[in-house]
Amino acid sequence: MHQPQLCQPWEHRLSRRRLLGTLAGGALATQGEALGPLFAPAMAEELRAEEKQAILIWLDGGLSQLESWDPKPKSPFGGPFRSIATSAPGIEVCELLSQTAKQMHHLALLRSVCTQDNSHSAGVARINRGDPKDRGVVYPFLGSAVAKLLGPTSSGLPPYIWIKPQSGGFKAADAGFLGARYGALALGDGKPPENLLLNPQITPEENELRNELRQRFNTRYAARRRREIADANSYVFDLAQTLMRREDLFDESKITDRDRERYGTHELGRHILQGRRMLEAGVRFVKVNSYHWDSHGDNFNACDSLVRQFDQPFAALIEDLADRGMLDNVLVIVLSEFGRTPKINSHVGRDHWPEAWSVAMAGTGLKRGVAVGKTNADGTFVDGPPHDIGHLFHTWLRALGVPPENMSYDNHGQPLPVANEACSAVGELLA
Amino acid sequence: MRELFHVLLMERRGDNTAWDNYLQAAFEANKTWDQLVREILFPDEKDPQRAGAGFFYTKRLEAYGQNPIDHPGLTRDVGRLFLGIDLQCAQCHDHLFIGDYKQREFQGLYSVYLNVTAKGDQPVPAVIEKPLIKKHEFVSVFDSTKQETGPRIPFGVELPIPEAPAAGTPPASALALIARDLPRVDNDRFSRNIANRLWFLMIGRGLVHPLDLHHSDNPPSHPELLDLLAREFATHQFDIRWMLRELALSQTYQRSSQGDAIPEPPPPESYLWGIEKRLSAEQLLRSTLRATGDLERLEPPPGTAAAGEWKELRTRFLTAYANEPREPEGEYLATVKGALFALNDGKLLDLMKRRPGNLLDRVATLTAPTEIADEFYLTIFTRFPTDEERGEVQAIFEKDPARREQSLATLAWAMLASIEFGINH
Numbered sequence A: 001m002h003q004p005q006l007c008q009p010w011e012h013r014l015s016r017r018r019l020l021g022t023l024a025g026g027a028l029a030t031q032g033e034a035l036g037p038l039f040a041p042a043m044a045e046e047l048r049a050e051e052k053q054a055i056l057i058w059l060d061g062g063l064s065q066l067e068s069w070d071p072k073p074k075s076p077f078g079g080p081f082r083s084i085a086t087s088a089p090g091i092e093v094c095e096l097l098s099q100t101a102k103q104m105h106h107l108a109l110l111r112s113v114c115t116q117d118n119s120h121s122a123g124v125a126r127i128n129r130g131d132p133k134d135r136g137v138v139y140p141f142l143g144s145a146v147a148k149l150l151g152p153t154s155s156g157l158p159p160y161i162w163i164k165p166q167s168g169g170f171k172a173a174d175a176g177f178l179g180a181r182y183g184a185l186a187l188g189d190g191k192p193p194e195n196l197l198l199n200p201q202i203t204p205e206e207n208e209l210r211n212e213l214r215q216r217f218n219t220r221y222a223a224r225r226r227r228e229i230a231d232a233n234s235y236v237f238d239l240a241q242t243l244m245r246r247e248d249l250f251d252e253s254k255i256t257d258r259d260r261e262r263y264g265t266h267e268l269g270r271h272i273l274q275g276r277r278m279l280e281a282g283v284r285f286v287k288v289n290s291y292h293w294d295s296h297g298d299n300f301n302a303c304d305s306l307v308r309q310f311d312q313p314f315a316a317l318i319e320d321l322a323d324r325g326m327l328d329n330v331l332v333i334v335l336s337e338f339g340r341t342p343k344i345n346s347h348v349g350r351d352h353w354p355e356a357w358s359v360a361m362a363g364t365g366l367k368r369g370v371a372v373g374k375t376n377a378d379g380t381f382v383d384g385p386p387h388d389i390g391h392l393f394h395t396w397l398r399a400l401g402v403p404p405e406n407m408s409y410d411n412h413g414q415p416l417p418v419a420n421e422a423c424s425a426v427g428e429l430l431a
Numbered sequence B: 001m002r003e004l005f006h007v008l009l010m011e012r013r014g015d016n017t018a019w020d021n022y023l024q025a026a027f028e029a030n031k032t033w034d035q036l037v038r039e040i041l042f043p044d045e046k047d048p049q050r051a052g053a054g055f056f057y058t059k060r061l062e063a064y065g066q067n068p069i070d071h072p073g074l075t076r077d078v079g080r081l082f083l084g085i086d087l088q089c090a091q092c093h094d095h096l097f098i099g100d101y102k103q104r105e106f107q108g109l110y111s112v113y114l115n116v117t118a119k120g121d122q123p124v125p126a127v128i129e130k131p132l133i134k135k136h137e138f139v140s141v142f143d144s145t146k147q148e149t150g151p152r153i154p155f156g157v158e159l160p161i162p163e164a165p166a167a168g169t170p171p172a173s174a175l176a177l178i179a180r181d182l183p184r185v186d187n188d189r190f191s192r193n194i195a196n197r198l199w200f201l202m203i204g205r206g207l208v209h210p211l212d213l214h215h216s217d218n219p220p221s222h223p224e225l226l227d228l229l230a231r232e233f234a235t236h237q238f239d240i241r242w243m244l245r246e247l248a249l250s251q252t253y254q255r256s257s258q259g260d261a262i263p264e265p266p267p268p269e270s271y272l273w274g275i276e277k278r279l280s281a282e283q284l285l286r287s288t289l290r291a292t293g294d295l296e297r298l299e300p301p302p303g304t305a306a307a308g309e310w311k312e313l314r315t316r317f318l319t320a321y322a323n324e325p326r327e328p329e330g331e332y333l334a335t336v337k338g339a340l341f342a343l344n345d346g347k348l349l350d351l352m353k354r355r356p357g358n359l360l361d362r363v364a365t366l367t368a369p370t371e372i373a374d375e376f377y378l379t380i381f382t383r384f385p386t387d388e389e390r391g392e393v394q395a396i397f398e399k400d401p402a403r404r405e406q407s408l409a410t411l412a413w414a415m416l417a418s419i420e421f422g423i424n425h
Helices: A016-025 A041-050 A095-101 A120-129 A142-150 A173-178 A204-222 A228-245 A257-263 A267-281 A299-323 A389-399 B002-010 B017-028 B033-041 B055-060 B071-083 B103-113 B174-181 B188-203 B223-235 B240-248 B281-292 B308-321 B336-344 B346-350 B359-364 B369-381 B387-399 B401-416
Strands: A053-059 A083-085 A092-094 A107-113 A160-164 A169-171 A184-188 A285-290 A330-335 A357-363 A370-372 A408-411 A414-417 B116-118 B127-129 B136-139 B146-149
Touching: A053 A142, A053 A267, A053 A299, A083 A095, A092 A095, A095 A299, A107 A389, A142 A160, A142 A173, A142 A285, A142 A389, A160 A267, A173 A408, A204 A228, A204 B387, A204 B401, A228 B336, A257 A267, A257 A299, A267 A285, A267 A299, A299 A330, A299 A357, A330 A389, A357 A389, B002 B017, B002 B055, B002 B188, B017 B055, B033 B071, B033 B174, B033 B188, B055 B071, B055 B116, B071 B103, B071 B188, B103 B136, B103 B146, B103 B174, B127 B174, B188 B223, B188 B240, B223 B240, B281 B308, B281 B359, B281 B401, B308 B336, B308 B346, B336 B346, B359 B369, B359 B401, B369 B387, B369 B401, B387 B401
Parallel strands: A053 A285, A053 A330, A107 A370, A160 A184, A160 A285
Antiparallel strands: A083 A092, A107 A357, A169 A184, A330 A357, A408 A414, B116 B127, B136 B146
8 A cells, every 4th residue: 555655745735715714613823823724624624513522531551451351361371350251242351341341232342452662651652642653743642633633512612621630720731733722621530620610709690791891892892903813812711601601510419329329439430420421511522541550560459449440430431322322423442551461470460561452442433342353362462463553543533534544734834644644544443 | 021031032941040130130231132142052150141041951951741851852942043943844854845944954053952961950050062073964764865964053054073172172162163153143044033033022923924934935024124124133233122122113013903904904914004912921910910000019029039929920820821831922822721710710800809009999989980981991901981981881880880899890800801901902
């Protein structure tokens, strides 16, 4: 297959019409140069209309594939847990995923993942960015990429929300060269960001009155001036107020007892449930982070606790999304920076293993109830074609309706492919 | 000036007292731009003239997050900020669309910066230079032909590898070569870059736009004007104060941003209408406090460290409105974060409460709505209200006379959160 080294300049020269189209699509910046326009704006508009969404569950430190999606019981490295049958005939998973096993007919597994880095520092960045070719720029993480490529949904809510333990805030780092505005709005422990709630000094009536006045001043100001500043200003105030009106999204009393019980009251359970609520409210991309998966010591007791903590809310999420018909539009991804060594070390732990691991996914654009790719009998290496994170980015973008081969970012005139052009989608995963 | 040039040169990477003091002293003495750049390019922590100037290098030579020490980034910034050329894409190959930006332009400068490291934990920022003893080799990613270069100012001639002044002594500094040859009257790119940047600071848009892309396919909107500005600035020994005064006296600077859009507004590069400019986070803070009548009460005298309520407010304003580190602050940037701050930040809303002598206190003593309108408009928008606007204020008080105090705060907030206040227009 022909793989060009770089996009050709003539493919990307912006015409005036295309530039105007792009500017109409995103009202944030006042001059085209800072917006970092996409090269296919008309397409972005169409994509936006489809309302595809995504949730990424990031298990930081590295989920063991052997204690989850690719168990190898009775092998030299298999460990103490059994494998169990699932609702997808022929697919078995580790017994620690007993709830998820019942939802397996909705899931798609890739068991032939083989990536480059076995350190956290390099791996986290590379996996989150889809391992693009090095062009001297910092690429966006998947959430920022989707926020850029698809924008907010018609809900008017910020396109990228990140639910994480500890502190929240506006996190720009994920956005890379796309710039701060494509960063994540992070909800520390699921709590609302600073200044989100209407200040108690202000009554809702006063809030309405003051904003009506503000808008009146702005309309008058803009009447005989260029539109760009006023448009950008009202866009962000509208977004802010849409968020403020959805205070209910942060109101824990709105959670039913049934949901609380099904998702669990532990941190990851609460956060995945919060993630579901964000998807229901119409957020484009939700990331949920869980830490402490780096089980160099006492791996099996750690997994007995951690994998179960993941299993319960994840199964509930898949069940809910399927019941509500949302899996047709929502892409679900479970990801880490690498898998863990089959070899069990002297601390009864498993170390970092990028050579052969698994990624689970579900939802829009993907086949259901499949396991693609395999590892050898001991689980040490991939048996068959290996797949890097670049292949997965192609697969996910395609599942979200973005044709990665035809889309590139414009970094101040530098065309940058949205996914590593040496890779392509994993066809067996796509519906 | 110190704050302005700090943001321009450091792009929100962080603060340093020695650097602040260096800039403060430099602008108090009206140090010329070429002198300033010479000192920044070849800092010396032991020379009282140059101590502190090293922060430009040392901060860029710190590792941040999970990124390695960014020597290419430092090279790029020297090109961007002092010559107006962004050579980032020319690191690995000749620039694909900008014919002028060849890989050798980047690599010649990079050969020097590759050898520079920051001395750790110094009270005054300091760098160490490894002697440059041979030419630097590089290849293009497109063809693997080996090339080599010695130190070179982009678009200049290649300089010889610095030799030791005497036998047994270390070779001369390559940074000194850069400092000697880059900020010179006869280096057109040096004077055109700064003329363009000062024009941008005053007028709101570069004659060459974007500011970092001076090249033959991106000519200035007004070539003769940029030539003139660059030449005159150089003739006046790069006297920044003189230049800003000249620009402020120009008709272009004084033009209004309003007009009759028939059929549509003139393009910004025509400068027919004034260009609306962003206020920095610091400017917004001061303007807000000036309007509410709290500036004198809160701002510490020059040279004293920020503390108490001032520090608290300043941090909040910077968090809400400043760009992220390493992101140049140019045009107006609207963010949800800034909007939420304006809507709900408690400390900000406190400024709209009555306190002896402040704005809300003054208007509270007025009874006629027209007087209130005049006081608000003069203080916040620095103009008189129109009849329509006076009527609007009157309607607010007539609608709910019982909530007079709240109405005053609401009005103050809406004016302070409006574009007319938040934009330099």
